[in-house]
Amino acid sequence: MAAGDAQRVWFSQMVERLRDHWHPDMPFDALISLRDDLDAMLQRLRLEGDITSPVFRCRDCGRVGPAAPPHVSVRAMVLSLSRFGIAPAEQIHALEKQWAVHRKQNELDLYGKRTASPPVERSPCTHG
Numbered sequence: 167m168a169a170g171d172a173q174r175v176w177f178s179q180m181v182e183r184l185r186d187h188w189h190p191d192m193p194f195d196a197l198i199s200l201r202d203d204l205d206a207m208l209q210r211l212r213l214e215g216d217i218t219s220p221v222f223r224c225r226d227c228g229r230v231g232p233a234a235p236p237h238v239s240v241r242a243m244v245l246s247l248s249r250f251g252i253a254p255a256e257q258i259h260a261l262e263k264q265w266a267v268h269r270k271q272n273e274l275d276l277y278g279k280r281t282a283s284p285p286v287e288r289s290p291c292t293h294g
């Protein structure tokens with residue numbers, strides 16, 4: 167496996183999928199489904215490529231183990247649209263703001279899912 171693959175989130179197949187399926191008038195629901203799609207693709211590609219997360223010592227609890235596998239957030243997906251030249255930066259900047267508002271209004275998490283209420287105290291640990 168190539169160096170850097172462990173933390174790699176955007177595989178070329180995912181960028182192609184994003185390019186093919188994204189359009190500027192997409193409702194947020196469709197955007198969230200596209201994220202689900204890309205996230206499933208990421209997990210499959212990591213599995214097929216036998217990519218495991220790097221082992222590290224947690225600064226919070228001292229546990230040594232693999233970091234949590236990366237996931238595609240809606241915001242990361244939106245930002246990738248400009249990063250990979252699929253949409254102009256100004257358009258993406260506006261979309262990023264709209265998403266932030268939509269997320270807040272609908273109480274959605276980073277992945278566009280409804281957050282359980284009340285929010286539970288989450289561990290600061292980033293490992294699985």
Ligand SMILES: [Zn+2]
Binds near residue numbers: 224225228291292293
């Ligand atoms: Zn920890």
